[in-house]
Amino acid sequence: MIALPETGRLRFADLVKVGLAGLHGRPMRAVLSALGISIGIAAMVAVLGISTVSRAGLLDQIQRLGTNLLTVAPGQTLTGEAAELPGDAVGRVSRIPGVTTVSAVGLVTGASARRSDKIDPAVTSGIAVEATRTDLLGTLGGTVRSGAFLNAATSRYPAVVLGSVAADRFGIAHAGEHVYLAGRSFLVVGILNPLALAPEIDRSALIGWSYAAQLGFDGHPTTLYERSTDSTVTSIRSVLAATAYPEHPDEVQVSRPSDALTAQLAASSAFNTLFLGLGAVALLVGGVGIANIMVISVLERRQEIGVRRSLGATRRQIRLQFLTESVTLSALGGAAGVLIGVTITLGYARYRGWPVVLPAQPLAGGVLAAIAIGALAGLYPARRAARIPPTEALTAA
Numbered sequence: 001m002i003a004l005p006e007t008g009r010l011r012f013a014d015l016v017k018v019g020l021a022g023l024h025g026r027p028m029r030a031v032l033s034a035l036g037i038s039i040g041i042a043a044m045v046a047v048l049g050i051s052t053v054s055r056a057g058l059l060d061q062i063q064r065l066g067t068n069l070l071t072v073a074p075g076q077t078l079t080g081e082a083a084e085l086p087g088d089a090v091g092r093v094s095r096i097p098g099v100t101t102v103s104a105v106g107l108v109t110g111a112s113a114r115r116s117d118k119i120d121p122a123v124t125s126g127i128a129v130e131a132t133r134t135d136l137l138g139t140l141g142g143t144v145r146s147g148a149f150l151n152a153a154t155s156r157y158p159a160v161v162l163g164s165v166a167a168d169r170f171g172i173a174h175a176g177e178h179v180y181l182a183g184r185s186f187l188v189v190g191i192l193n194p195l196a197l198a199p200e201i202d203r204s205a206l207i208g209w210s211y212a213a214q215l216g217f218d219g220h221p222t223t224l225y226e227r228s229t230d231s232t233v234t235s236i237r238s239v240l241a242a243t244a245y246p247e248h249p250d251e252v253q254v255s256r257p258s259d260a261l262t263a264q265l266a267a268s269s270a271f272n273t274l275f276l277g278l279g280a281v282a283l284l285v286g287g288v289g290i291a292n293i294m295v296i297s298v299l300e301r302r303q304e305i306g307v308r309r310s311l312g313a314t315r316r317q318i319r320l321q322f323l324t325e326s327v328t329l330s331a332l333g334g335a336a337g338v339l340i341g342v343t344i345t346l347g348y349a350r351y352r353g354w355p356v357v358l359p360a361q362p363l364a365g366g367v368l369a370a371i372a373i374g375a376l377a378g379l380y381p382a383r384r385a386a387r388i389p390p391t392e393a394l395t396a397a
Contacts, residue, residue, distance in 0.1 A: 036286025045341025249370020334370020
């Protein structure tokens with residue numbers, strides 16, 4: 001029992017000891033009561049942490065890949081038919097001031113891609129056969145996982161470079177294997193790493209532009225990839241369609257692949273509100289649980305309250321005792337929740353290989369929110385304990 005000073009005031013250190021004594025006497029109940037607060041705070045911190053890490057990772061990816069890549073693709077004619085880019089579109093675009101490099105791929109219509117000649121030609125696994133120029137990889141800023149990209153020599157022969165998805169679907173991990181394209185055996189000379197700005201290439205089997213003519217390729221590109229200086233992206237985009245197809249610029253679609261990553265960033269942020277709402281609900285449930293436990297604690301400890309009041313404790317001191325117990329319980333749950341949320345965030349950042357960026361405000365706000373919830377949850381039980389008369393409390397005991 002903690003003795004009260006003659007002044008009738010309870011020192012802060014004694015107040016903390018009294019508040020912690022209630023938790024120490026019922027450890028399992030304290031852990032279960034703080035669990036709801038921990039779950040709510042952990043959910044909110046993890047959502048904000050993962051959002052911050054994802055944003056930093058996407059921004060870093062966009063910065064590395066660049067926002068100066070534009071793509072040109074055919075649209076539709078006035079009659080609704082598929083349009084077609086001119087065969088000299090690459091040369092036209094390359095003459096635009098500010099363009100640093102331009103390359104293209106062209107779909108080889110009717111050519112099927114198979115792992116072996118024993119597979120039905122209709123089973124293509126969603127892999128497109130495309131003719132490509134040898135400067136495609138440099139324009140896209142891609143890298144080779146295995147082997148090498150097509151060059152002036154290999155592009156003239158039945159050699160193929162597989163996109164990352166195409167290689168996985170074929171079950172090919174290294175260059176040197178053979179696949180069948182349009183009924184012919186092709187040597188896999190290279191396998192690409194994933195291309196974030198050109199995911200369609202990941203699902204393609206790339207063959208030389210000149211050799212593709214032997215498979216019926218008509219020489220019309222289906223997609224142009226253009227790089228320019230950062231300062232000229234906007235001006236080039238405005239003239240790209242008219243330059244690539246002067247006769248029918250309305251049948252040309254121009255896009256910037258990095259906009260898709262930006263849209264992905266915005267979409268992921270839109271879900272944060274939903275998850276934060278779920279975390280807030282869990283936090284509210286945890287607060288209600290603490291309030292319930294504190295009310296039960298007051299009923300069970302009426303004898304203790306009566307003894308303290310008989311020894312001179314004021315209503316204010318009784319009220320502060322139970323309020324301190326509630327706030328401490330909630331604060332411990334909040335601290336545990338912040339620790340869990342930070343652990344989840346760090347694990348996610350390490351798994352994705354993204355920079356570790358922890359939001360400082362949510363970390364501090366999580367603990368403060370827990371303390372506020374604890375204060376609100378303990379307010380009614382504390383006032384109820386303070387209003388119990390000493391004689392009634394001792395008689396009930």
